[in-house]
Amino acid sequence: MSEFVVPEQxxxxxxxxxxxxxxxxxDEEKFSYGTAGFRFRAEKLSFLVFRCAYVASLRAxxxxxxxxxxxxxxxxxxxxxxxxxxxxxxxxxxxxWEIYATDIVNxxxxxxxxxxxxxxxxxxxxxxxxIATGNTHNARVVCGMDIRTSGPHLMEAARAGAAVFNVxxxxxxxxxxxxxxxxxKSYNFPQFAEPxxxxxxxxxxxxxxxxxxxxVEPEGxxxxxxxxxxxxxxxxxxxxxxxxxxIPKELLEVEFRNESGxxxxxxxxxxxxxxxxxxxxxKSEDQDPKCATxxxxxxxxxxFRAKTGAEPGAAELFDGDKIACLYAMYIKEQLKAYxxxxxxxxxxxxxxxxxxxxxxxxxxxxxTLGLKSVIVKTGVKHLHEEASEFDVGIxxxxxxxxxxxxxxxxxxxxRRHPHENLALRRLALFSRVINETxxxxxxxxxxxxxxxxxxxxxxxxxxxxxxxxxxxxxxKVPVADxxxxxxxNAEQTLxxxxxxxxxxxxxxxxxxxxxxxxxxxxxxxxxxxxxxADTVENTQxxxxxxxxxxxxxxxx
Ligand code: G16
Numbered sequence: 001m002s003e004f005v006v007p008e009q010x011x012x013x014x015x016x017x018x019x020x021x022x023x024x025x026x027d028e029e030k031f032s033y034g035t036a037g038f039r040f041r042a043e044k045l046s047f048l049v050f051r052c053a054y055v056a057s058l059r060a061x062x063x064x065x066x067x068x069x070x071x072x073x074x075x076x077x078x079x080x081x082x083x084x085x086x087x088x089x090x091x092x093x094x095x096x097w098e099i100y101a102t103d104i105v106n107x108x109x110x111x112x113x114x115x116x117x118x119x120x121x122x123x124x125x126x127x128x129x130x131i132a133t134g135n136t137h138n139a140r141v142v143c144g145m146d147i148r149t150s151g152p153h154l155m156e157a158a159r160a161g162a163a164v165f166n167v168x169x170x171x172x173x174x175x176x177x178x179x180x181x182x183x184x185k186s187y188n189f190p191q192f193a194e195p196x197x198x199x200x201x202x203x204x205x206x207x208x209x210x211x212x213x214x215x216v217e218p219e220g221x222x223x224x225x226x227x228x229x230x231x232x233x234x235x236x237x238x239x240x241x242x243x244x245x246x247i248p249k250e251l252l253e254v255e256f257r258n259e260s261g262x263x264x265x266x267x268x269x270x271x272x273x274x275x276x277x278x279x280x281x282x283k284s285e286d287q288d289p290k291c292a293t294x295x296x297x298x299x300x301x302x303x304f305r306a307k308t309g310a311e312p313g314a315a316e317l318f319d320g321d322k323i324a325c326l327y328a329m330y331i332k333e334q335l336k337a338y339x340x341x342x343x344x345x346x347x348x349x350x351x352x353x354x355x356x357x358x359x360x361x362x363x364x365x366x367x368t369l370g371l372k373s374v375i376v377k378t379g380v381k382h383l384h385e386e387a388s389e390f391d392v393g394i395x396x397x398x399x400x401x402x403x404x405x406x407x408x409x410x411x412x413x414x415r416r417h418p419h420e421n422l423a424l425r426r427l428a429l430f431s432r433v434i435n436e437t438x439x440x441x442x443x444x445x446x447x448x449x450x451x452x453x454x455x456x457x458x459x460x461x462x463x464x465x466x467x468x469x470x471x472x473x474x475x476k477v478p479v480a481d482x483x484x485x486x487x488x489n490a491e492q493t494l495x496x497x498x499x500x501x502x503x504x505x506x507x508x509x510x511x512x513x514x515x516x517x518x519x520x521x522x523x524x525x526x527x528x529x530x531x532x533a534d535t536v537e538n539t540q541x542x543x544x545x546x547x548x549x550x551x552x553x554x555x556x
Pocket of ligand 1: 524
């Protein structure tokens with residue numbers, strides 16, 4: 001094995017920032033792989049990205065495949081940045097490798113070479129490891145970034161990390177996180193799509209145009225192929241503009257807003273969801289009622305419109321739960337038509353949500369759609385894994401992060417025989433519009449538009465024909481140390497600090513039809529409070545009371 005050499009600027013002792021200064025990281029400072037990778041102030045990240053790219057290159061050599069590195073802090077403010085690692089299938093990094101990455105990132109400069117040697121030795125002992133055979137010529141690290149100013153500097157840190165053992169490195173520039181996931185999968189499964197940004201645009205837009213052609217609006221349709229998109233001032237703006245170059249305006253006309261201001265500031269899917277307000281530059285009196293919002297790296301999508309009969313600036317949300325239900329209705333209808341013609345091959349379908357799912361959505365899924373909703377921990381990696389248990393697994397977080405995954409059984413029955421009947425064609429094409437590697441704001445938006453067209457629905461129809469959200473509130477409470485909070489029961493019960501869950505239960509019992517939980521964020525230094533109750537006033541009172549519980553605890 002060659003020597004592990006770290007250029008000085010990427011050591012913990014120096015750690016050069018994107019502004020050219022040195023920002024040393026003390027040996028005691030520990031970093032954890034949170035809900036979606038490492039995410040911190042950008043100044044802390046040069047050494048960390050360098051080491052993550054090395055870990056990615058090791059994984060790439062172990063599997064003789066392409067691994068992805070995405071430099072983004074998604075919904076966080078501009079000053080933050082982060083790294084998400086992507087496995088060969090296009091899914092999130094394998095959890096065991098999250099642990100390896102965390103160990104390597106947390107090693108001191110003095111211990112790093114030994115930690116790397118030990119991990120390499122462990123990999124070379126694994127049966128079928130390509131490292132053992134030396135056959136690693138397909139090993140590649142593909143790296144993308146969002147549009148933060150710290151991005152290009154961190155891209156160079158990633159290049160240097162992958163270069164330690166000479167693994168091929170490809171910088172694909174400013175892309176959304178889902179585009180990177182899609183390209184990683186395309187490299188490893190060449191039949192999937194061409195492994196380029198253009199290949200992604202072509203595959204998704206071709207499927208959309210084909211499905212559009214066979215989607216006939218019903219008589220009396222109120223569907224309008226027009227909407228306004230809030231781009232969170234993120235990478236979604238330029239890349240969605242590029243994708244729309246492939247889709248004629250008569251099929252979909254998009255007005256872009258928030259393309260170049262401060263990233264995620266008073267706009268974007270996270271802001272709209274938590275504040276339940278219109279993003280900046282949208283007004284209650286806007287004429288076009290159909291609006292959608294992305295987050296900073298365009299892996300989340302929420303539809304919204306101005307809320308009538310509420311204070312100016314309030315937004316009515318069609319969030320991840322409503323999108324999941326829309327997908328479920330449409331897919332269920334196609335599967336029913338398919339099963340009528342071919343009853344022998346059963347295709348099952350399920351929906352996966354988190355504790356943030358609005359109570360009304362879970363009841364709608366169970367009582368109206370006759371389906372089961374499985375609740376798992378926050379983090380798409382958990383939802384994705386659970387959804388993969390079904391032939392058609394729909395997963396969505398209420399915050400707009402979600403997609404649909406399709407099994408090999410679905411593939412062999414539906415995708416390989418799409419011409420047998422219309423339902424099969426629709427299912428096969430729908431599965432290609434969707435980016436099944438990860439939640440994708442662009443692909444999800446195109447899928448929603450197809451379904452609204454299929455049903456001939458306006459936003460009024462979508463609101464009326466599904467369910468009404470129960471009042472809910474989400475509050476972010478900044479804390480010095482979020483690691484003191486520990487949860488169980490899919491994060492709905494707090495086990496640490498002692499005694500706090502009892503206080504939550506007592507507060508919840510004061511309100512009708514109420515539900516609430518507290519959990520530490522895995523992406524920000526905050527604790528999140530979620531509460532539902534019978535009225536808006538009671539929901540806010542419950543939320544505030546729980547916020548106070550945390551504030552008292554953190555001051556005490
Ligand atoms: C990431 C994860 C999501 C998660 C969100 C918030 O989203 O991918 O699954 O819901 O963080 O997580 P937490 O509540 O732990 O802060 P994104 O869009 O920021 O990458």
